[in-house]
Amino acid sequence: EAQVTQNPRYLITVTGKKLTVTCSQNMNHEYMSWYRQDPGLGLRQIYYSMNVEVTDKGDVPEGYKVSRKEKRNFPLILESPSPNQTSLYFCASSLFGGGASSSYNEQFFGPGTRLTVL
Amino acid sequence: KQEVTQIPAALSVPEGENLVLNCSFTDSAIYNLQWFRQDPGKGLTSLLLIQSSQREQTSGRLNASLDKSSGRSTLYIAASQPGDSATYLCAVFYAGKSTFGDGTTLTVKP
Numbered sequence: 001e002a003q004v005t006q007n008p009r010y011l012i013t014v015t016g017k018k019l020t021v022t023c024s025q026n027m028n029h030e031y032m033s034w035y036r037q038d039p040g041l042g043l044r045q046i047y048y049s050m051n052v053e054v055t056d057k058g059d060v061p062e063g064y065k066v067s068r069k070e071k072r073n074f075p076l077i078l079e080s081p082s083p084n085q086t087s088l089y090f091c092a093s094s095l096f097g098g099g100a101s102s103s104y105n106e107q108f109f110g111p112g113t114r115l116t117v118l
Numbered sequence: 119k120q121e122v123t124q125i126p127a128a129l130s131v132p133e134g135e136n137l138v139l140n141c142s143f144t145d146s147a148i149y150n151l152q153w154f155r156q157d158p159g160k161g162l163t164s165l166l167l168i169q170s171s172q173r174e175q176t177s178g179r180l181n182a183s184l185d186k187s188s189g190r191s192t193l194y195i196a197a198s199q200p201g202d203s204a205t206y207l208c209a210v211f212y213a214g215k216s217t218f219g220d221g222t223t224l225t226v227k228p
Contacts, residue, residue, distance in 0.1 A: 033216065043207065043218040050214055058215065090161060097214045105150050105211055109162040 002027045004110035006091050012116045013081060021076045021113050023091030031097030032074040033058070033107070034066065036087040043090070049074055050097045081117040089113045120145045122210055124219035131198055132227050139193040139222045141208035146186050153182050153193050154207045156221070162207065166193070198226045 004025045013019055023032065033048035035058075045058030049068040063085055065077040074093075078085060090112050095104040121144045131137055141151070150169045154162040166175045166182040168191065174183040181194040191208060205221040 031214070033214075035216075035218075042220040043209075045216050048214045048216075056214060059217075092162075106164060106167040107152060107209075107211070107216070108164060109154075111161045 002108075004091055004093055004108055006089075006110040006113045008113060009111065010114050012118065014118050015082055016080050019078050019081060019115075021078075021089060021091075021115070023074045023076065023110060024072050025093040025108075026072065027093065027095070027108070028071065029093035029095050029108075030071065031095070031105075031107075032068065032091065032093045033097075034064070034074070034076050035090045035092065036060065036085075037090065037112075038087050046076070046089075048097065081115075083117050085115065086117050087115060089115060120148075120210060120212070120215070120217040122208060122217050122219040124206075124208060124222050126222060127220065128223045128225075130225040130227065133198060133200060135198050135226075136194070136196050137198055137224070139195070139206050139208075139224070141191040141193070141219055143189045143191075143210045143217070145210075145212075146189055148186065148210045148212045150211050151182075151184055151191050152209050152211065153180075153191075154209065156205045156207060158205075165206075195224075198224075200226045200228050202226050 030051045034046040047066040049055045091110040092107045094107045125140045152167045153165040168184040179196040205223045207221045209218045
């Protein structure tokens with residue numbers, strides 16, 4: 001089944017303890033992206049990756065790191081989590097992220113990771 | 119900076135009614151606009167994607183239109199059903215960046 005998977009789905013941690021949220025897609029998509037969703041603030045883009053080894057900042061990158069060493073995986077790293085990073089996180093992918101208007105830009109989302117930082 | 123607005127924020131209708139959800143964006147430089155559905159506590163499900171060169175897309179009871187020059191899109195839902203109750207989000211995409219609206223929460227009453 002074509003899908004985007006995230007792990008863990010739920011995580012409670014403490015301030016300052018490094019964590020990684022994994023994202024994997026099995027659709028051979030070039031483009032992947034991370035978002036956070038907060039009440040009253042909506043969905044905001046953290047980082048995106050056009051292809052392997054190519055990443056760029058979204059609207060709210062502070063406090064996050066990403067890497068794209070292989071096409072299928074795009075982990076989100078919080079090196080020193082703080083309570084303001086408590087949120088619902090989504091990973092998404094699409095076949096392509098660049099070029100002109102195309103149906104290949106359609107994004108497919110993972111199930112989400114609910115993170116609580118105490 | 120791109121901004122996306124969705125009106126209304128919430129909508130309650132009786133079953134069977136046709137309805138329109140609105141999405142507006144400030145920068146017409148987009149590759150596409152995508153409509154999503156989100157159930158409470160769940161992920162996003164893609165409903166329709168309209169490329170910037172297209173005027174509309176249809177899928178079943180859903181029809182989405184795009185007027186790029188005026189920065190507007192509408193999602194038309196025909197013959198609404200209680201199972202359509204969810205939050206509907208629109209997002210515009212350009213050169214790797216996505217900007218989402220805050221969504222319209224739809225309640226369809228039996």
